[in-house]
Amino acid sequence: MRALFGQLLVGLINGSFYAxxxxxxxxxxxxxxxxxxxxxxxxxxxxxxxWMGLQSLGVPYWGALLLSPIAVGLLGVVIERTMLRRLYQxxxxxxxxxxxxxxLIIEGLFHHQYGNSGNSYPVPELLQGGSDLGFxxxxxxxxxxxxxxxxxxxxxxxxxxxxxxxxxLRAGTENPRLLQAFGVNVPxxxxxxxxxxxALAGFAGVMAxxxxxxxxxxxxxxxxxxxxxxxxxxxxxxxxSIVTGLGLGLVEGLTKYLYPPAASTVVFIIMAVVLLVRPxxxxxxxx
Amino acid sequence: xxxxxxxxxxxxxxxxxxATLVAAGLAAPFVVYPVFLMNxxxxxxxxxxxxxxxxxxxxxxxxxxxxxxxxxYVAGHAAKAWGVDPxxxxxxxxxxxxxxxxxxxxxxxRRSGIYFAMITLGFxxxxxxxxxxxxxxxxxxxxxxxxxxxxxxxxxxxxxxAMYYLVFVIFLAGFAVIHRTINSPFGHVLRSIKDNExxxxxxxxxxxxxxxxxxxxSAGLAGTAGAxxxxxMQFETxxxxxxxxxxxxxxxxxxxGMGTVLGPSVGALIxxxxxxxxxxxxxxxxxxxxxxxxxGVLAFRRGFVGEALNLARRFRS
Numbered sequence: 001m002r003a004l005f006g007q008l009l010v011g012l013i014n015g016s017f018y019a020x021x022x023x024x025x026x027x028x029x030x031x032x033x034x035x036x037x038x039x040x041x042x043x044x045x046x047x048x049x050x051w052m053g054l055q056s057l058g059v060p061y062w063g064a065l066l067l068s069p070i071a072v073g074l075l076g077v078v079i080e081r082t083m084l085r086r087l088y089q090x091x092x093x094x095x096x097x098x099x100x101x102x103x104l105i106i107e108g109l110f111h112h113q114y115g116n117s118g119n120s121y122p123v124p125e126l127l128q129g130g131s132d133l134g135f136x137x138x139x140x141x142x143x144x145x146x147x148x149x150x151x152x153x154x155x156x157x158x159x160x161x162x163x164x165x166x167x168x169l170r171a172g173t174e175n176p177r178l179l180q181a182f183g184v185n186v187p188x189x190x191x192x193x194x195x196x197x198x199a200l201a202g203f204a205g206v207m208a209x210x211x212x213x214x215x216x217x218x219x220x221x222x223x224x225x226x227x228x229x230x231x232x233x234x235x236x237x238x239x240x241s242i243v244t245g246l247g248l249g250l251v252e253g254l255t256k257y258l259y260p261p262a263a264s265t266v267v268f269i270i271m272a273v274v275l276l277v278r279p280x281x282x283x284x285x286x287x
Numbered sequence: 288x289x290x291x292x293x294x295x296x297x298x299x300x301x302x303x304x305x306a307t308l309v310a311a312g313l314a315a316p317f318v319v320y321p322v323f324l325m326n327x328x329x330x331x332x333x334x335x336x337x338x339x340x341x342x343x344x345x346x347x348x349x350x351x352x353x354x355x356x357x358x359x360y361v362a363g364h365a366a367k368a369w370g371v372d373p374x375x376x377x378x379x380x381x382x383x384x385x386x387x388x389x390x391x392x393x394x395x396x397r398r399s400g401i402y403f404a405m406i407t408l409g410f411x412x413x414x415x416x417x418x419x420x421x422x423x424x425x426x427x428x429x430x431x432x433x434x435x436x437x438x439x440x441x442x443x444x445x446x447x448x449a450m451y452y453l454v455f456v457i458f459l460a461g462f463a464v465i466h467r468t469i470n471s472p473f474g475h476v477l478r479s480i481k482d483n484e485x486x487x488x489x490x491x492x493x494x495x496x497x498x499x500x501x502x503x504x505s506a507g508l509a510g511t512a513g514a515x516x517x518x519x520m521q522f523e524t525x526x527x528x529x530x531x532x533x534x535x536x537x538x539x540x541x542x543x544g545m546g547t548v549l550g551p552s553v554g555a556l557i558x559x560x561x562x563x564x565x566x567x568x569x570x571x572x573x574x575x576x577x578x579x580x581x582x583g584v585l586a587f588r589r590g591f592v593g594e595a596l597n598l599a600r601r602f603r604s
Contacts, residue, residue: 035401035404035405083581086585087584087585090588092400092401093347093400093401093404094584094588096347096349096401096404097537097541097580097584098580098581098584098585100534100537100580101577101578101579101580101581101583101584102577102581104531104534104573104574104576104577104580105573105574105577105578105581106577108571108572108573108574108576108577109574111573112569112571112574220530224408224409224412224530225412227405227408227409228412230405231402231405231406231409261420264416264420265413265416265417268409268410268413269413271406271409271410272394272410275394275395275397275398275406276394276397279398280398
């Protein structure tokens with residue numbers, strides 16, 4: 001019983017990261033029509049910025065939680081301004097290819113500098129330890145990750161669906177030209193959206209640092225699963241990405257308990273089933 | 288891509304060009320290290336098969352390494368554990384990749400555009416995990432020391448020249464299949480799907496079936512390339528099923544020229560040469576490949592062959 005709940009908790013943690021990352025992907029895709037392959041690499045960058053900050057400057061976890069997303073977001077702004085912007089008029093696939101190339105560059109650089117092995121990042125003092133719930137042991141940091149991820153996702157959902165800024169963003173998704181005619185600076189909005197989307201990835205990276213090993217490959221392994229999550233959920237709704245992300249994390253945890261060898265492939269099997277039954281994705285609209 | 292040439296090239300000029308290329312291919316192993324050439328030819332066939340999808344049907348598969356690698360593993364295992372004839376091993380690899388192509392293809396064509404790319408990438412990753420876990424693939428070590436055997440029980444392929452000419456013939460055969468496909472009525476329908484899918488559908492073509500068949504042919508030939516490569520190189524590792532490989536074939540096609548007949552082969556030659564000469568730089572290879580990728584997407588989308596054709600066309604008109 002304890003093993004089952006332990007695996008489910010691990011699944012829930014993974015699911016939180018799926019949700020955070022697929023949320024960023026959905027926001028970027030919605031407005032820019034770009035599938036951001038470098039999302040995983042930027043998540044890894046976020047984790048590394050936190051780790052390097054602690055190693056060389058002694059920046060604590062709480063500082064990194066703020067600084068890392070800003071750094072990654074700025075990097076995103078530069079990427080959008082200098083490169084992505086030139087591809088908006090072209091086929092979507094060029095955006096994917098460009099960000100794929102960027103992924104190779106970013107990962108290669110970190111690989112060169114820090115090698116293959118993982119670096120561990122200590123859990124902040126305030127969140128060390130945990131409590132025994134009777135049926136399972138709940139480390140405090142893991143509870144924190146789940147709660148904060150869900151809170152960030154819900155806050156993004158609120159901003160998108162209930163605020164004035166969100167209405168601009170949704171209008172930009174529907175008809176950017178009309179929005180520009182109304183006097184909204186759409187190009188700047190696109191830049192900031194990309195910056196915000198990848199900042200979310202950087203934030204997820206900092207959250208992940210104390211749980212997983214900080215290594216150059218941590219992002220690309222994750223991003224492919226997140227793509228499958230996006231196919232399963234459909235990029236249509238923010239709420240959909242959250243539910244799908246958490247749900248698939250739990251399914252993965254359950255599989256690890258029931259039949260461990262299938263744990264790494266179960267998401268893709270679900271993807272196949274969803275494509276057969278509901279090709280547009282669970283929350284998607286067929287265009 | 289580029290529109291049709293106003294004046295077609297004369298049949299004689301085209302024949303001369305092909306004859307020169309084939310002659311160069313026959314003479315090449317006397318000048319360049321045969322194992323390197325075999326690698327180039329296998330990757331060229333892989334990229335040409337990929338181009339059938341991206342360049343002529345407009346489908347970006349981001350998981351073509353799955354076909355290359357799984358065929359390589361099957362052919363390698365067949366040759367090593369069962370000692371079958373090399374041709375049979377290559378056929379077995381091709382068959383497995385074709386079946387896999389049918390399975391993945393029939394699921395992936397249910398979505399279009401960018402989702403298609405993500406789905407193929409996802410399934411390829413699943414194949415990667417299977418390759419890590421299955422008992423016969425050798426996990427992290429891969430398959431080592433795959434015997435090339437005797438062709439039809441007669442020709443010893445341990446001789447690199449003999450193996451080279453076998454690879455060259457397989458490449459030409461695969462290339463001929465692709466060329467024939469592109470220039471058939473079927474190929475014209477594929478191009479019309481690329482240009483305007485809704486129109487092709489409204490004209491009564493069963494678009495999904497055409498896409499699926501193109502996907503299966505492409506996967507099968509990618510498998511031929513992978514199986515041949517496993518025998519030629521005498522090893523098969525996880526590199527061939529990794530998503531880096533799926534990206535690499537996109538790069539080859541992009542650099543050489545999407546939707547051109549020779550482009551992917553030129554791209555394969557460039558990328559394999561680059562990797563070969565840069566191995567001393569370690570991790571920088573990935574960074575350099577990434578930079579080439581970014582530069583290609585931003586400023587060189589026609590690729591070498593595309594640019595050359597464009598120049599020639601301007602010069603002639």
